[in-house]
Amino acid sequence: MTIYPAIDIKGGRCVRLTQGRADQQTIYSENPAEIAAQFKAAGSGWVHVVDLDGAFSGESQNLAVVREIVAAGMRVQLGGGMRSRGAVERALALGVSRVVVGTRAAESEEFVRELVGAFGPKVAVGIDAKDGMVAVKGWVSTTGTSALALAQRMDALGVSTLIYTDIGTDGMLTGPNLAAQEAMLKTVKCGVIASGGVSQQGDVGALGALAKRHANLDGVIIGKAIYEKRVDLAQAIADARA
Template sequence: MRIYPAIDIKHGACVRLTQGLADQETEYFNDPLEPARLFKAAGSEWVHVVDLDGAFDGKPSNLAVVEGIAALGLKVEFGGGIRELADAEALLAAGVSRIVVGTRACKDHAFVEELVRRWPEQLAIGIDAREGKVAVRGWVEVTDMPAISFACKLAEAGVQRIIYTDISTDGMMVGPNFEGQEEMLSAVPIQIIASGGVSDLHDLVVYSEMARKFDNLDGVIVGKALYEKKFTVKEALDVAARA
C-alpha cells in the first residue's frame, strides 16, 4: 500500500480546500516546493499534486511548479484541468509520472480510450463522488452518474487505475468513507487509490487492513492531516509498509 502525500496548488501556493469548496481555503505554504522537499526527506517516493486553478479553469496552469517538484526526484501524480491530449503530453514531458484525468473522462469515452491507448501505465482516472454520484469541474457540478457504474465502464475500456475521492469527507478530518471505498474495491478489478477524509494514523491502519483483503488497493492519498500535524509522512509510510 502506497502513501501519496498531497500538494494542492492555487494561485501559486500550497493550500487545502474543505470539501473542494473554492471559498473554504487554507494556505499552508507559500511555495509548493517546500512541502515536496519535506515529503521527500521523510522517505516518500510519490507526491499527489492537484492544480486547483486548472481544475476550475479547464487547463493546467502550474507547469513550472510541477517541473520543480519532479526535479526533486519525486514521482509526481498530477491532476487538474487535463482535458486535451496536448496537456497530457506537456505534463509527461515535464517529468510527471502519472496523469489524472477527471472531468473530460466522465463526458468523453472516446477520449478515455485514446488515453488508454497512448499511456496505459501512466494514466489514472479520477472519480470524485458526492453521495455516490460523480462530480466534475473541480467538484462544482454533480452529475447523475453513479460512481461505481462509471468505474465499471472505465475497467471495460482498459483503464488500469482510478483515484476514488469521497468529496463529503475531503478536508473535513472526520475519517474516510470506508464503506464507500470498500464497495468500489469490490466492484472493479482495477487498481484503486483511496482519497478523502484521512484524519489520523488509525484511518491508515484500517486501510492497511483493507489492503490485506483487497489486492487492488494501490494506496491512500493523505493531505490535510499531514499539514495539521496529526501524524508525519514517516509514520504513515511505516503503517503502509506493514500492510
C-alpha cells in the first residue's frame, strides 16, 4: 500500500480545506515545493497534488508551482481542472506521473475512454462522494449518480486507478469511512486509492488491514493529519509496507 501525502494548492500556497469548503481554509506553507521536499526526505516517492483553483474554475491555475514540485524529485499525481485533453497533456508535459480526472469523468464516458486510450495508466479517475453520491466542480455540486455506479462504469472503460474520497470525513480528522472504502473495493477490479479522514497512525493500520483483504487497495492519501502532526509520514510509510 502506497502512502500519498497531499498538497492542496490555492493561490500558489499550500492549504487545506475542511470538507472542500473554500471558506474553511488553513494555510500551511507559502512554498508547496518545500513541503514536497520534506515529504521526499521522509521517504515518500509520491505526492498527491490538487490544484484547488483549477477544481473551482475548471482550468489549471498553478502549473508553475506543480513544475517546482516535479523538480523536487517527486512522482506527482495531479488533480484539479483536468477537464480537457489539452489540460491533461500540459500536465503530463511538465513531468506529472498521473493526472486525476474528476468532474469530466462524471459527465462524459467518451472523454475518459479517449484519455485511457491515449495515456493508459497515467490517467486516474477521482470519485468524490457525499452520502454515497458523486460530487463535482470542487465538491460544489452533487450529482444524482451513485459513486459505486460511476466506479463500475470507469472500471469497464479500462481505468487502472480510482481515487475514492469520502467528503464527509475529508479534513475532519475523524477516521476514514472504512465501510464505504470496502464497498468500493468490492465493486471494482481496478486499483483504488482511499482518501479522506485519516487522523492518526492507527488509521493507517486499519487501511493496511483492509488492503490485506482486498488486493486492489493500492494506497491512501493523507493530508491534514500530516500537517497537524497527528501522523508521522515516515512511520506511516513503514507501516504501509509492513
